[in-house]
Amino acid sequence: MNTKGVCILGATGSIGINTLDVIARHPQKFRVVALTANSEIDRLYRQCLEFRPAYAAMGDEHAAALLADKLKVPLPETQVLSGVSGLEQVASLPQADYVMAAIVGAAGLLPTLAAARAGKRILLANKEALVMAGAIFMDEVRQHGAELLPIDSEHNAIFQCLPAANKGGWKQAGVRRILLTSSGGPLLRTPMGALSGVRPDEACAHPNWAMGRKISVDSATMMNKGLEVIEACWLFHTTPEQIEVVIHPQSVVHSMVEYEDGSILAQLGSPDMRIPIAHAMAWPERMESGADHLDLFAVARLDFEAPDFERFPCLRHACEAAVTGGTAATILNAANEVAVAAFLEKQILFTDIARVISDTTAATKPRPMGGLEDILEDDQLARIAAKNRIAEIRTY
Ligand code: NAD
Ligand code: MG
Numbered sequence: 001m002n003t004k005g006v007c008i009l010g011a012t013g014s015i016g017i018n019t020l021d022v023i024a025r026h027p028q029k030f031r032v033v034a035l036t037a038n039s040e041i042d043r044l045y046r047q048c049l050e051f052r053p054a055y056a057a058m059g060d061e062h063a064a065a066l067l068a069d070k071l072k073v074p075l076p077e078t079q080v081l082s083g084v085s086g087l088e089q090v091a092s093l094p095q096a097d098y099v100m101a102a103i104v105g106a107a108g109l110l111p112t113l114a115a116a117r118a119g120k121r122i123l124l125a126n127k128e129a130l131v132m133a134g135a136i137f138m139d140e141v142r143q144h145g146a147e148l149l150p151i152d153s154e155h156n157a158i159f160q161c162l163p164a165a166n167k168g169g170w171k172q173a174g175v176r177r178i179l180l181t182s183s184g185g186p187l188l189r190t191p192m193g194a195l196s197g198v199r200p201d202e203a204c205a206h207p208n209w210a211m212g213r214k215i216s217v218d219s220a221t222m223m224n225k226g227l228e229v230i231e232a233c234w235l236f237h238t239t240p241e242q243i244e245v246v247i248h249p250q251s252v253v254h255s256m257v258e259y260e261d262g263s264i265l266a267q268l269g270s271p272d273m274r275i276p277i278a279h280a281m282a283w284p285e286r287m288e289s290g291a292d293h294l295d296l297f298a299v300a301r302l303d304f305e306a307p308d309f310e311r312f313p314c315l316r317h318a319c320e321a322a323v324t325g326g327t328a329a330t331i332l333n334a335a336n337e338v339a340v341a342a343f344l345e346k347q348i349l350f351t352d353i354a355r356v357i358s359d360t361t362a363a364t365k366p367r368p369m370g371g372l373e374d375i376l377e378d379d380q381l382a383r384i385a386a387k388n389r390i391a392e393i394r395t396y
Helices: 014-024 041-051 061-071 083-091 106-117 127-143 153-161 169-173 192-197 213-221 223-235 274-282 313-324 328-344 352-363 372-394
Strands: 004-009 030-037 055-058 079-082 098-101 121-124 147-150 175-182 243-247 253-259 264-268
Touching (some): 004 014, 004 106, 014 041, 014 274, 030 041, 055 061, 055 083, 061 079, 061 083, 079 083, 083 106, 106 121, 106 328, 106 372, 121 127, 121 274, 127 328, 127 372, 147 153, 147 223, 147 274, 153 223, 153 264, 153 274, 169 175, 175 223, 213 313, 213 328, 223 243, 328 352, 328 372
Parallel strands (some): 055 079, 098 121, 121 147, 175 243
């Protein structure tokens, strides 16, 4: 049987580790051809020893040199690359059929774009790449015949609930809207007055999912859901108005699609990222993922409620950026990345995250999404504006 070669961008993160877990269950179907990380040498080293990729790449040049040194004797055949160009190179290797895009944040954009230009099957976890450069990204995918399969659990669920042949668009398929579910995160019931005192470890303590720290904070502010609204618009060629966010604290229904006739199709499963990962890797077939099968009697009930935009201003900011279009989402994403990093470093309060985003988006004028240069420029401008705002907040 023909095995598929897989490159994992962001192998040492939560999604990367889950992907390797799924691959290890199916050695007859997949082989790892490249693994990447930013600077986590020890973990990438151990992963290389286990999966013996032809290439390893690290964003950080110094870390790459240390990794190359460590691998020299046990794994002389693994070539170590570095920097953005190294990441782009492994994302476009001829022997990589599938590229798992699981770098967190804007850092994932260029390597994921390289995978699109090389016409790969892209397993897309790195939602920020699509949020900041949706039009360009989707163009590259189309032009180069790449295949885009969503890993984000909600988008993977929507993909599963949409008709397989959706070529004629939504109208022909009778799709009315998307119901995008959200657990509401760890602060759903926290008294409003206590939100400013929320510490990073509390914000990262998600009730249902174990994830990297950035997306965990995004879940606590519900910016994650806002980014997912924008992600869904690009992936499914729809408008923000056709997406409704639904709070569903159990995280069992991963999202739904409503049809004109009143039918709602949902995808259910344990909150385990190995399910969407295995789905996207096996598609259009199915394979075992390692996740627990859902016990509906243990789940017993499913609750749904409307989101509270007062409690979660970041969700509102993201929905507004989705409507504005152009580089508004690029600016929003950059401001959010800077604000979340500052919160995790205890420079600002939890409630300052929304403040920094709101002030940055007000101060940075979006433009039409022309070329990649526009995106990268607005990304930088917004980062500078957000950092300036954080410096002001800190002097209070
Ligand atoms: P993580 O923080 O656990 O891992 C991030 C990975 O990216 C690491 O391997 C890290 O080395 C790499 N990385 C970070 N900065 C880099 C840089 N500058 N250059 C090169 N590599 C860099 O994050 P995660 O939770 O695995 O999330 C990864 C992506 O998947 C995010 O975009 C997130 O929104 C998305 N996602 C994650 C989950 C989840 O359950 N964890 C669910 C849905 C979507
Ligand atoms: Mg998600």
